[in-house]
Amino acid sequence: MTDIWLNGAFAPCDGAIAANDRGLLLADGVFDTALVLGGRVFRMEEHLDRLAAAAGRLEIPAARNDLHAAMSALAERQVNGSIRLTVTRGPGPRGIALPPDPRPTIFGASAPLTPSAMFSAIRLDVSAIRRNETSPTTRVKSLAYLDAVLANHAARQAGADEALFLNTKDRVACSTLANVFVLKDGELSTPPLADGVLDGITRRWVLAHAGEFGFTVRERSLALADLAGATVFLTNSLRLISPATLDPSTIGRPGCPLTTLMTGLCGAIAGECGVDPRALGAAVVPQ
DSSP, rough: EEEEETEEEEEEEESSSSHHHHHHHHHHHHEEEEEEETTTTTTHHHHHHHHHHHHHHHTOOOOOOHHHHHHHHHHHSSSEEEEEEEOOOOOOOSSSSSSSOOOEEEEEEEEOOGGGGGTTTTTEEEEEEOOOSSSSSGGBBBBBOOHHHHHHHHHTTTTTTEEEEEEEBBBBEESSSSEEEEETEEEEEEGGGGGGGOOOHHHHHHHGGGGGGEEEEOOOOBBBGGGTTTTEEEEEEEEEEEEESSSSTTTTSOOOOTHHHHHHHHHHHHHHHHHGGGGGTTOOOOO
């Protein structure tokens, strides 16, 4: 894409962000990534509410109406793909003190749809880096993503697709890009937000609707041992529901017990966006 949405209008990428923007210098900002199909964002209001709440938690005065305008313009232009909105505290003087009169930067970009990534199987590798559940940044999509970048790089060097984070108490937190669920004996479990977990939009959908597909679901702390012998999957807004494992021999097994849940999510997306991901190439049963 040759331009981005910047503070109310599309603008060229080159030179768009000020050199003294605190998002660039201090990772002082938050972001959100959403799925758009048929020019509509799936769970748009939830994405906007979460992003506005995260900005508010950091005392960044970003107007929700401005976020809505940006997301709507990007969705209309992209039609099928993904949208990322970023909100920073804006330009500021040297130092880390909050500027007395912040002027937030709101910028957004979109990317084409990658149907092959939806429902794709993921091999995990446990990261040596710990998720700090005491940090407020673990519960917002903070721009401070270097832990995830380094953990994912190490996981790929080890032959995996993505890293799995434990927190400082040895509890399962999340992967570098997604929430974690464990299915065992008909019960779905996912770590609570207090364990250093982002309040994922797809995670919310699973928690709200899994019962409709015959699953009991609850939030509870998980040890690494809880993943052994269980069906593990990851959720995020673009890959949706991804079967995952620490054992590469189990990747892509036929008869995935998550098929009904995946199919239900496709139906929810089609109902809201008017387009079923499977019609664009998403494969519900992992290959």
